[in-house]
Amino acid sequence: MPVSGGVTGPTQRRRGSVILAAISLILMLCVGRLVQINTSLHTRLLSIAQEQQRGISVLPARRGTIFDTRGRVVSASRQLPDVFVDPSRVGDPAKLAEELAIRLNLSPADVAEKIKRRPAGRFIVIASRIDEATAEAVAAMHHPAVGLSQREVRSYPLIASMAHVVGFVGREGGGLEGVELSYDGHLRGRDGRRGAIRDGRRRSLWPADDSIIEPVDGGHIVLTLDAEIQRTVEEALQESVEEFEAEGGVALVMSPNDGHILAMACLPSYDANEAASQPVELRRNRAVTDPAEPGSTFKPFVACGALEGGFVSTFDKIDCHMGEYHLGGRVLTDTSPHGLMDIAQIITYSSNIGMALVGERMGAKALHRTIRSFGFGERTGADCPGEAPGIVYPLRDWTSYSTASVSMGYELSVTPLQLITGFCALLNDGVLVRPRLVRQLLGPTGDVVKSFDSPVQVRRAVSSSVARYMTCELLTSAVKEGTGKRARTEHYRVLGKTGTPKLAYRNRGGYEPGAYLPTFIGAAPANDPKIAVLVMVRRPNARKDYYGGKVAAPAASRIIAEVLPYLGVPRDDDEAFVSEGPTE
Amino acid sequence: MTALRVGVLLGAFTGLALAVVHLRSEQTRCAFRTLAQESRCVELRRELWRLQTGVARLRAPQRVRDSLDWFQTDLVTPGFDSGRRAVRLAMDPTIE
Numbered sequence: 023m024p025v026s027g028g029v030t031g032p033t034q035r036r037r038g039s040v041i042l043a044a045i046s047l048i049l050m051l052c053v054g055r056l057v058q059i060n061t062s063l064h065t066r067l068l069s070i071a072q073e074q075q076r077g078i079s080v081l082p083a084r085r086g087t088i089f090d091t092r093g094r095v096v097s098a099s100r101q102l103p104d105v106f107v108d109p110s111r112v113g114d115p116a117k118l119a120e121e122l123a124i125r126l127n128l129s130p131a132d133v134a135e136k137i138k139r140r141p142a143g144r145f146i147v148i149a150s151r152i153d154e155a156t157a158e159a160v161a162a163m164h165h166p167a168v169g170l171s172q173r174e175v176r177s178y179p180l181i182a183s184m185a186h187v188v189g190f191v192g193r194e195g196g197g198l199e200g201v202e203l204s205y206d207g208h209l210r211g212r213d214g215r216r217g218a219i220r221d222g223r224r225r226s227l228w229p230a231d232d233s234i235i236e237p238v239d240g241g242h243i244v245l246t247l248d249a250e251i252q253r254t255v256e257e258a259l260q261e262s263v264e265e266f267e268a269e270g271g272v273a274l275v276m277s278p279n280d281g282h283i284l285a286m287a288c289l290p291s292y293d294a295n296e297a298a299s300q301p302v303e304l305r306r307n308r309a310v311t312d313p314a315e316p317g318s319t320f321k322p323f324v325a326c327g328a329l330e331g332g333f334v335s336t337f338d339k340i341d342c343h344m345g346e347y348h349l350g351g352r353v354l355t356d357t358s359p360h361g362l363m364d365i366a367q368i369i370t371y372s373s374n375i376g377m378a379l380v381g382e383r384m385g386a387k388a389l390h391r392t393i394r395s396f397g398f399g400e401r402t403g404a405d406c407p408g409e410a411p412g413i414v415y416p417l418r419d420w421t422s423y424s425t426a427s428v429s430m431g432y433e434l435s436v437t438p439l440q441l442i443t444g445f446c447a448l449l450n451d452g453v454l455v456r457p458r459l460v461r462q463l464l465g466p467t468g469d470v471v472k473s474f475d476s477p478v479q480v481r482r483a484v485s486s487s488v489a490r491y492m493t494c495e496l497l498t499s500a501v502k503e504g505t506g507k508r509a510r511t512e513h514y515r516v517l518g519k520t521g522t523p524k525l526a527y528r529n530r531g532g533y534e535p536g537a538y539l540p541t542f543i544g545a546a547p548a549n550d551p552k553i554a555v556l557v558m559v560r561r562p563n564a565r566k567d568y569y570g571g572k573v574a575a576p577a578a579s580r581i582i583a584e585v586l587p588y589l590g591v592p593r594d595d596d597e598a599f600v601s602e603g604p605t606e
Numbered sequence: 607m608t609a610l611r612v613g614v615l616l617g618a619f620t621g622l623a624l625a626v627v628h629l630r631s632e633q634t635r636c637a638f639r640t641l642a643q644e645s646r647c648v649e650l651r652r653e654l655w656r657l658q659t660g661v662a663r664l665r666a667p668q669r670v671r672d673s674l675d676w677f678q679t680d681l682v683t684p685g686f687d688s689g690r691r692a693v694r695l696a697m698d699p700t701i702e
Binding site: 094172 | 645651652655
């Protein structure tokens with residue numbers, strides 16, 4: 023029996039040659055392909071491989087924390103998970119939507135709609151900022167299409183308190199309002215990165231060759247505000263707003279010597295944790311953005327200018343025409359009729375006619391100079407974004423009525439911050455000091471980078487003697503005997519001035535009937551003021567009351583009575599005053 | 607003798623190869639552990655931030671006040687009660 027395998031001959035040799043040639047060809051093709059892969063395709067394939075194998079892990083940096091002056095946290099960052107879905111790995115969308123909806127307390131239809139909306143996408147956020155328990159429940163699903171990604175979220179433990187001052191951050195983590203915006207560069211951290219080789223399941227297996235970039239946390243900020251004082255001020259303001267059914271209000275507490283703002287409250291306020299959903303109108307810090315005519319609270323500044331320039335002396339008697347005075351075509355009136363009064367009585371009883379006549383004596387030029395010297399018509403330089411400069415018309419635009427109007431606090435507008443800053447110059451022996459909201463900038467580890475504790479003196483607005491006379495005599499008398507009686511407190515002597523300016527129409531000239539801005543600006547203790555207080559209640563129900571002495575002064579009284587003991591300021595020993603003051 | 611030498615050499619190479627494999631696997635394990643520790647570090651930082659914001663919420667003045675009310679203690683911040691009393695007095699209409 024012939025055995026074909028054992029037969030040798032030309033046929034077999036030919037077959038052998040063919041097979042050898044085929045193998046050689048295949049080998050050559052393989053070598054050629056290898057050469058091609060390692061030369062012309064090398065770069066592209068290497069990048070594809072690296073993309074598949076290498077991953078970048080972000081090492082999150084933390085945005086700096088904002089503290090109040092006593093170290094309470096006002097704003098801090100944390101991370102909360104978002105739930106996302108990769109539609110390419112979903113499988114059964116309806117089933118997944120139902121499972122997710124149960125865990126996230128959402129409607130299955132909504133979840134399904136979100137998944138279907140972008141079928142080509144790889145990252146669809148289903149729910150944001152979920153709590154830890156929900157995140158655990160979602161992670162326990164172990165669904166390949168469902169994942170959790172961490173996102174930095176700003177938390178405001180004081181909720182609505184200080185919301186207008188501190189501001190808020192946007193979704194990308196940048197400051198959008200308030201201190202968060204003005205110090206964004208200092209607060210913002212820089213995320214780190216770490217490269218890693220990943221396995222087939224995308225788990226980090228091996229550190230990549232490139233060096234690690236460490237995260238750099240943001241710096242911290244210490245405010246001049248005190249959360250306890252802020253709460254007191256907000257409560258007092260809220261009481262007034264509710265009692266007089268007002269539209270809102272602004273209140274400020276400032277330390278006159280160093281310009282530190284201890285409280286800055288705006289009502290209505292908003293929850294800073296939900297800032298994005300609040301209307302823009304509500305988020306505005308009206309203490310710095312909304313100028314208004316100051317009315318009678320402006321009279322002390324004009325009186326100072328008149329005394330300083332020698333246009334009026336402390337003994338001069340001015341005829342107040344029994345409450346009605348014709349100036350050109352206009353009629354000026356006082357709330358109660360007065361005859362001859364000196365400058366002290368004019369301030370104490372807040373006579374419009376008396377102040378208009380003082381203004382006439384000064385003349386437009388001196389009056390304008392006085393106004394500007396107290397910082398009106400220019401930004402205070404406080405670290406508040408969006409600060410308005412107020413309106414002080416240039417001299418060339420003044421009419422024949424302007425000196426009288428401006429002397430009564432009309433025909434110009436000032437922000438609440440400007441008003442209290444100017445008032446603090448009177449309390450500070452006539453020196454205008456720049457207001458401050460930030461006390462210290464700290465580094466990420468808490469080291470002091472910059473301190474703003476020392477006051478910044480802007481200029482001398484008025485001489486020391488005139489400023490002292492104004493505060494110790496005239497403004498003290500205005501609270502003791504005049505329109506500001508309700509600002510008195512049991513244990514501290516208070517000085518101050520009331521105002522009841524009318525509110526102008528927003529879009530046209532003239533004043534809204536029945537719309538007022540009752541105001542009180544004052545300080546205590548009168549002999550050595552430690553705090554200045556400004557309370558403005560916007561548009562109270564005029565049928566209830568609208569005078570500054572009745573609407574705003576009680577709130578200021580409460581603030582002074584509560585804040586001074588908190589600051590450890592000893593009670594006044596002026597027995598004479600206490601005996602004359604309110605009794606039970 | 608030749609077979610013995612070959613055996614020794616093979617054994618030595620095998621041992622060397624095993625050692626290299628072991629070292630390499632150990633190195634991989636350590637690298638993996640390092641990465642895991644770094645991830646843990648990130649998680650711990652995240653947990654720290656969560657706790658810090660939680661503490662901050664508890665230290666908020668209004669929250670402290672609510673807690674004091676809840677525990678029914680007589681503790682108050684100095685001056686606050688006397689202040690309210692003073693306001694009641696100041697609001698007395700007879701002083702106008």
